[in-house]
Amino acid sequence: MNQVQALAERTIAAPVDRVRAAVADYREVRPRILTAHYSEYEVRSGGTGAGTVVHWRFQATSKRVRDCLLDVSELSSGALVESDRNSTLVTTWTVEGNATTSTVRVATTWEGANGVKGFFERLFAPAGLKRVHDEQLANLAAEL
Numbered sequence: 001m002n003q004v005q006a007l008a009e010r011t012i013a014a015p016v017d018r019v020r021a022a023v024a025d026y027r028e029v030r031p032r033i034l035t036a037h038y039s040e041y042e043v044r045s046g047g048t049g050a051g052t053v054v055h056w057r058f059q060a061t062s063k064r065v066r067d068c069l070l071d072v073s074e075l076s077s078g079a080l081v082e083s084d085r086n087s088t089l090v091t092t093w094t095v096e097g098n099a100t101t102s103t104v105r106v107a108t109t110w111e112g113a114n115g116v117k118g119f120f121e122r123l124f125a126p127a128g129l130k131r132v133h134d135e136q137l138a139n140l141a142a143e144l
Contacts, residue, residue: 004112006126008133009105014144016097019104022144023093024049024080026072033139037132050074054082060128104140106133 012019022029027047034041039057046052052072059065068089070082079094088111095104108129 002112002114003109004125005107005109006129006133007105007107008130008137009103010134010137010141012102012104012137012141012144013100014102014141015099016095016102018144019097019102019140020078020095022140023095023104026052026054029140029143030054033136033143035132035135035139044069046072049080060125060132104137106137108133 025048026043031041037059039059041056042054044053044055050073053070054072055069057065057067067086069085071085073081073083075081077094079092082091084090089108090110091106091108093104093106095102097103
């Protein structure tokens with residue numbers, strides 16, 4: 001298996017504390033910033049930051065749909081980590097900044113396929129997922 005990674009970053013004109021709170025809000029804010037790629041969004045437990053369990057279906061392409069059940073944890077840096085129970089998919093949301101501006105980074109990694117299928121996955125999937133992350137970050141900026 002080969003690790004695949006998709007990264008996106010955006011600077012948002014909002015205080016770091018406000019942005020961190022929005023990113024950690026799985027009940028209100030997070031469903032509003034999702035793209036059309038997501039469906040069946042449901043908070044199963046918790047709802048704010050670490051300890052939250054959330055479910056969604058992610059349709060990457062017309063043929064590729066992932067059923068995700070994610071456990072949310074928090075790193076000592078304050079970054080939120082969403083780990084999928086159904087796969088190797090892990091997404092980390094990092095927010096840094098100050099009283100006026102924040103930078104949000106979204107990094108998703110997973111173990112990709114081997115062989116020809118893996119070659120094409122590593123070639124195309126990161127750019128596709130980056131576009132999804134970019135759209136979510138734009139939605140987050142509009143929300144704030």
